[in-house]
Amino acid sequence: MRATTGMLLENNRAGFHFGTMNTTGPRFDFAVIGGGIVGLATAMTLLERSRRSLVVLEAEQRLAAHQSGHNSGVIHSGLYYNAGSLKARTCREGREALYQFCLEERVPCRRSGKLVVATTAAELPMLEELERRGRANGLAGLRRVEGRALRDLEPEVAGLAGLWVEDTGVVDFAQVTHAYARRVRAGGGELLTGARVTRVRREPGHLLIETTRGELRAGRLVNCAGLQADRVARMCGVDPGIRIVPFRGEYYELAPERRPLVKHLIYPVPDPTLPFLGVHLTRTVDDRVEVGPNAVLALKREGYRSWDVSPRDIADMVSFPGFWRMAGRHWRSGFAEWRRSLNRRQSVRAAQRLVPALRSRDLVGRRSGVRAQAVDRAGRLLDDFYVVETDDALHVLNAPSPAATASLSIGRTLADRLLG
Secondary structure, X not given: OOHHHOOEEEEOOOOOOOOOOOOOOOEEEEEEEOOOHHHHHHHHHHHHHOXXXXXXXXXXXXXXXXXXHOOOOEEOOOOOOOOOOHXXXXXXXXXXXXXXXXXXXXXXEEOOOEEEEEOOHHHHHHHHHHHHHHHHOOOOOOEEEOHHHHHHHOOXXXXXXXXXXXXXXXXXXXXXXXXXXXXXXXXOOEEEEOOOEEEEEEEOOEEEEEEEOEEEEEEEEEEOOHHHHHHHHHHOOOOOOEEEEEEEEEEEEEOHHHHHHOOOEEEEOOOOOOOOOOOEEEEOOOOOEEEEOOOXXXXXXXXXXXXXXOHHHHHHHHOOHHHHHHHHHHHHHHHHHHHHHHOHHHHHHHHHOOXXXXXXXXXXXXXXXXXXXXXXXXXXXXOOOEEEEOOOEEEEEEOOOOOOOOHHXXXXXXXXXXXX
């Protein structure tokens, strides 16, 4: 995975400085840390392309416990990404591979389509830019809609113009992750849950990995630890150059009798200065309708509730200079997201820009997900995939949306690098 592939990649081949110890633990060619969708896609591809031994280490008691099981379930089209970029390529390739995989594994999915709506004249230039990007990325069925054509697609929507994106779909990514896991097991790989990595040491010819379920040796390590990826990298003696800052996204659900208000997926025109897509309405693969998410700073890396607090995670954030630079740059939008989190009416107002018929009482229940957002020392929110390579490891330090959609393509890219 060289710089020419488009993947933001750094080499840190002098990063390991560990002592040695004797061990009788099992030996594997590859150890993948993280039982989420990217880790399992990588493990699956490695086993399909080689006859090497492999183990997946998941800290929690189940797979897809965090980002892979707490997301919008949207199969992204690649509309938002610059043509020729890694995101555009992996999203396009991964999207079609994912649809085919779901067909083979009988995982329910639907190519349902999405409507991106400009509600003000100021958003029209960005809508045109999205149309240009979509056409450059080869999206099928992409078309501009206005007036009656807009209402034919979504009768309750309000907007000056829209962009219909036919290739967008929905799926349950937790089910996809478990389907990947079945193929890993079928290929001879081992999956260990409740195996949190506590230490990594380098010995001649291999890495000694200590976990809460014992120790093992591996020739190479793949760090797909998501919310803990930067800590695993530092555990391996690598300075990742970033810090993971968690952002909680909260989703409301429409009451069953109000679901007919939304036929497909309805998105706003995104703010180009932020790596978030704004509050949108999603008809899920099981025909529920979700409204959200916001993007509020979480005070714990696995902080799915507003009262979840981790002193260690807070100290990690505030001790990083990039956090304060990010806060100084984005405090206004952060304050708006915080207000939306505390006040349901703020979320309703954001959704009403798209569907005015919505009322506060239409929103029932709430669930949350936490996004592992990499922030660099300059305070920039990294918007692309970011991988650091050493002689013995690949560290996936930022895997933002569309990582789930592109998981098969990302897994192939990582496996290509590991297999040389």
